[in-house]
Amino acid sequence: MRRERAFTLFEVLISIAIFLLLAGGIFASVSAAFKASHTVAITQLDAERADSFQQLLRTFFLSLPAEAKIEMRLRKQSGRGDVVEVLAWPVPAFLQFGTDASDGIAITGLPDGRGNFRVSLGYFRSDDPPDKRDRRLEQGKWLTLLPDVKEIKWRFAPSRNPVMSETWNAGSGRPGLAELTLNMANGDGGVYDYWIPPLQYRSSGGGEPAAPEAGEPPAGLPANPSGPGITTPPTEDMSQ
Numbered sequence: 001m002r003r004e005r006a007f008t009l010f011e012v013l014i015s016i017a018i019f020l021l022l023a024g025g026i027f028a029s030v031s032a033a034f035k036a037s038h039t040v041a042i043t044q045l046d047a048e049r050a051d052s053f054q055q056l057l058r059t060f061f062l063s064l065p066a067e068a069k070i071e072m073r074l075r076k077q078s079g080r081g082d083v084v085e086v087l088a089w090p091v092p093a094f095l096q097f098g099t100d101a102s103d104g105i106a107i108t109g110l111p112d113g114r115g116n117f118r119v120s121l122g123y124f125r126s127d128d129p130p131d132k133r134d135r136r137l138e139q140g141k142w143l144t145l146l147p148d149v150k151e152i153k154w155r156f157a158p159s160r161n162p163v164m165s166e167t168w169n170a171g172s173g174r175p176g177l178a179e180l181t182l183n184m185a186n187g188d189g190g191v192y193d194y195w196i197p198p199l200q201y202r203s204s205g206g207g208e209p210a211a212p213e214a215g216e217p218p219a220g221l222p223a224n225p226s227g228p229g230i231t232t233p234p235t236e237d238m239s240q
Contacts, residue, residue, distance in 0.1 A: 046148075046186060053119065053146045054192060060107075061178060061194045063092040069170040070196075072154050075108075077138050084109040084117075084152055085137075089126035102126050106137055107145075109152040116185050119146040151183040159198055174198070 007015075064070075069089055074082040089104030096103075104126040109117040120142035124133050155164040159176025168175060175196055183189035 057194055060092060061196045063094055065090055070175060071170045072168040086154055117149040117152055118144045119149055120144050148185040150185045153181040155179040
């Protein structure tokens with residue numbers, strides 16, 4: 001009777017070593033694929049978040065009420081240093097989430113404690129005195145619009161004068177252009193310009209001034225002038 005030959009210990013060890021090498025190679029490939037997919041997903045999420053933020057700002061400036069006032073400032077906040085802040089009041093209709101129509105809105109770069117900023121949205125009472133308004137903003141709740149911002153800087157210019165200014169107060173009147181320098185922690189960013197509709201404009205055919213429709217530029221002006229590279233304001237004959 002023929003005797004069956006079994007595997008030797010050496011052959012078993014070789015088989016186990018080959019299996020471990022194959023399993024390690026498969027695991028490394030799958031892990032690298034997951035990491036690449038995660039990186040792509042984060043990159044796409046950052047791009048979509050930045051695009052949504054830009055679209056919100058476009059709608060915000062185009063939807064400002066005719067009587068809206070704008071102020072840009074540095075606000076001292078306890079424990080956080082100076083924060084870059086743009087105030088506008090009254091609130092555009094599409095952002096009136098249970099707030100009074102005369103309330104104001106603040107777009108602020110809040111330090112996140114990691115050396116970056118979180119661009120956030122907050123509300124304030126426009127009829128409050130400045131010190132009470134600042135306390136409300138400091139103690140209020142904020143909605144984060146864009147995290148991981150390395151640098152944020154605003155500049156404004158009158159509609160009739162393309163010279164940008166790094167300061168703007170409510171007494172300066174209604175600006176015609178807003179410029180935002182935005183640099184992200186991941187290296188993305190750029191300079192973005194936003195057109196702010198005038199209070200009134202005069203049509204090319206003459207006649208009485210007429211206010212533009214909400215969100216619509218006057219005839220002859222670009223429908224969406226926001227984006228990098230815009231350095232000159234509209235040239236339409238405008239009057240306040």
